Amino acid sequence: MSYTIALAGKGGTGKTTVAGLLIKYLVQKHKTPVLAVDADANANLNEVLGLEVHDTVGNAREDMKKGKVPDGMTKDVFMSMRLEEAIAEEDGYDLLVMGQPEGSGCYCAANSILVGFLEKLAANYPYVVMDNEAGMEHISRLTTRNVDVLLLVTDASRRGLQAAVRIHQLAGELNIVAGRSCLIMNQAKGAPDAAALEIIRDAGLTLAGVIQEDDTVYEYDLNGRPTVEIPEDNPAVRAAYEIFEKIID
Numbered sequence: 001m002s003y004t005i006a007l008a009g010k011g012g013t014g015k016t017t018v019a020g021l022l023i024k025y026l027v028q029k030h031k032t033p034v035l036a037v038d039a040d041a042n043a044n045l046n047e048v049l050g051l052e053v054h055d056t057v058g059n060a061r062e063d064m065k066k067g068k069v070p071d072g073m074t075k076d077v078f079m080s081m082r083l084e085e086a087i088a089e090e091d092g093y094d095l096l097v098m099g100q101p102e103g104s105g106c107y108c109a110a111n112s113i114l115v116g117f118l119e120k121l122a123a124n125y126p127y128v129v130m131d132n133e134a135g136m137e138h139i140s141r142l143t144t145r146n147v148d149v150l151l152l153v154t155d156a157s158r159r160g161l162q163a164a165v166r167i168h169q170l171a172g173e174l175n176i177v178a179g180r181s182c183l184i185m186n187q188a189k190g191a192p193d194a195a196a197l198e199i200i201r202d203a204g205l206t207l208a209g210v211i212q213e214d215d216t217v218y219e220y221d222l223n224g225r226p227t228v229e230i231p232e233d234n235p236a237v238r239a240a241y242e243i244f245e246k247i248i249d
């Protein structure tokens, strides 16, 4: 059984940055293969990791929808082949990008193949890290898997916190978290203020830790350099690793 960590939060709070650092942390400290899933159509987990992506799950599904299955090949074999090809392999981890959400008209056959494929694929990895969109679409629709830890990433803003609270509530309604939900406050400028702590407490959330705003993190991204290449003595990376150490079994 793999251990699944899902990240979610308002866009721009640093969810993908934290996901990338978590993948690096798991690969380095736990020395076990990690399956990274980019399940946010707006996220660029591959850039944070410094990986090129050539294909996505969405492309495979669209091709199946458009009837691009070669003669003599079953849809099942076609989808499995295309999905295998969409996995980007790197030292210590593999990355699967979900890509654009489905267009009009649900294609149940492709989706059910996808569910089966993801189930089987994830079982090969001790850890699965999923970077999700706020709506948690892929978690709720495409996988029946339970999330062991839901990491809600926010900045210090009221909107960021409110988005985290809403996702926490949605996850509760969807019943997808078997383990626990924790909050990470990222891009902080000092300690969280009393109003933020009150929102967190009222929502019944646990603040797992705070990562300060850091010029190096920002500049790496601005210059197109992978976040995971930031030296480990960087204060933001150190803070992230301390949080991961606390929350990952």
Ligand SMILES: Nc1ncnc2c1ncn2[C@@H]1O[C@H](COP(=O)(O)OP(=O)(O)OP(=O)(O)O)[C@@H](O)[C@H]1O
Binding pocket: 009, 010, 011, 012, 013, 014, 015, 016, 017, 018, 040, 042, 043, 044, 186, 187, 188, 211, 212, 213, 214, 215, 217, 218, 219, 221, 222, 236
């Ligand atoms: N601790 C930090 N200090 C400074 N800049 C940061 C920090 N964390 C993230 N950033 C920067 O904030 C920007 C947004 O980060 P990121 O892409 O990880 O956010 P996101 O929540 O995944 O957004 P989206 O869902 O829109 O992709 C990036 O430029 C990133 O480098």
